[in-house]
Amino acid sequence: MTLFIEQCLNGLQFGLLLFLLAAGLTLVFGIMDLVNLAHGSLYMIGAYFAATFAAWTGSFVLGALLGLVATLVVGMAVEVIAMRRLYGRDHLDHVLGTFGLILFFDELVRLIWGPEGLSLPLPSWLNTSVQILPGVQYSAYRLSIIIVSLAVAGFLYVLVMRTRIGMLIRAGASNREMVGALGVNIKLLYTLVFGLGAALAGLAGLMQAPILTVQIGMGENILIVAFVITVIGGIGSIRGAFIAALLVGFVDTLGRAFFPDLLRLVLSPNAASTAAPALSSMLIYLVMAIVLVVRPEGLFPAVRK
């Protein structure tokens, strides 16, 4: 039972981290109608900035905060310099343009930081486990990821549902032309939304950095999962992204944790332990296929006119 609780926490942590990445992606896609493949690059940049600033300041928390601000700035700069040329064009142009950005950022990082990658060591108070329930010890760092991500999710909820900017964001997601026609500075709104998305990706990257190390191309694998989440959740919907991210996090982690044992009931132990990792890594795509069959628009599609 304690194992099950712990695996659920692992799933929750992974899901929340994916939510941060997918929320930015779905915001940009839903509001600006922009397919941003370079979202994973911002995730990588966030991790590199945090590792660098943490090494300079000697403080993990300070490094993370500075890294977050720097990624926000980079994100807004990318929007002003590059993304503006892509609005209103075909999605294929978006894919080409932002794929170019991936190559650009990978090479830029190689030039600045070198090919070896960086590590972001945790302070000792995070590099340990804490007792959260009687008999359940859990990694202090993963627990803090859960707390920070939940706080960010709450902040996003308030921002989108309760503030004027949020109202404009929602209006933009439903009908962009009308928002522009009503005299809203849509350019500024786009820059802000893109910067927010970049900061969320950067936050995900820098929180993942102590777990996975900081390396070139680290955002590319996880970006595929983030796209899966936006598809499951419904494009443009933050709520959908939240539910879908948790779903994917749980399915992936619990699949990896318990699927091998289930397979061992029907297959020989050797065949089971070989086949299980391959099969369990397919699970999230199966979930996506099922959702697409039942609800082609995703679970919570943003209302579009």
Next chain:
Amino acid sequence: MRKILLAAGTALLLAAGPAMAQQKPIKIGFISTFSGPVAVIGNDMRNSFELALDHMGRKMAGRPVEVIYEDDGFKPEVGKQKTEKLIESDKVDFISGYIWSNVLLASIKPVVDSKTFLVIANAGASQVAGELCSPYVFSTSWQNDQTPEAMGLYMNQKGVKSVFLIGPNYAAGKDMLAGVAHTFKGKVIGQELTTWPSQLDFSAELSKAKAANPDAIFVFYPGKAGVQFLSQYAQAGLKGKIPLYTAFTIDETSLPLQKDLALGVPGAQEWVNDLPNEANKKFVADYMKKYPGHRPSFYGAQSYDAANLIASAVAATKGDLSDKEALRKAMEKADFKSVRGQFKFGNNHIPIQNFYLQDVVKDAKGDYVLKTVATIIKDYQDGSHSKCPMK
């Protein structure tokens, strides 16, 4: 007039033919991973291979040496393509390299079919030591089982009664976990294979290991995955509670990122940078001189040996590569100064060699270095050699 000139030119070329044949370079193809996060390993292998060529004046038996480096991109299908390219279009005399067992297994058929000599500098797929062994295939590394088998022996010495095994789901990962179980006398109470190379988060596996409450955890995670595993092992609060035993998880390419996390985590290896023989002292010192800021890893040491093995055979046949039988016999003698000390080849062309216990310490300058603690087993031969039909 043009025809005459052309004819004269052709005649000159023909006349120059025999003289040029003397100086025709020896071509070596070298396949490793030179892109992506594990490029540090490929670079270390290339650095060491180049250093070996420097040490021999970039000549073997008087003939210049030309090396063609190819990047397998960490993918078996790419490795196979590059191998075929080296054989068919570059027409290389020797092939060396190969980090990954799955890349090697995908690439070995074209090598053996074309009777090109292959000196494996790392990958130790058990099949290549057993049923797939070939007169043209040699290894300066090991068979995958051997290193974890040595670790299993060490865990017996430490009185470990139960172990939980974690490793990646590909050819080498399966060999390694099987290897520990060969020699470990206690109970294997759990085994987890993870998707390779895409899975980098081991939370689910670590939770299961913790719940199983073993005396020890054994892992095999080469390259960057080793850094990720060690940090997550510490974050899960297992450091100091369930001791970790490793094979190929901590080396000079991963240590700069692992730092403190690697202190006190034992590993088994056939070569450690402080082995006290002359060839090794020269290799390590010159490597650090030629590539400041870097230390050679076992990947590099094996590549350095691969170059020297090839050179020893070319010298024995006086640069004549046409008699493959003579060349094979010369290779089998392993008549060169290996940086791991003396070793000899088994019938399957896999080294019979010592395995050492290595540990991570901080040196006087505050750098993290590996050092030899003890010899776990001497002149150890792999278990697959009986499956190899060669005598």
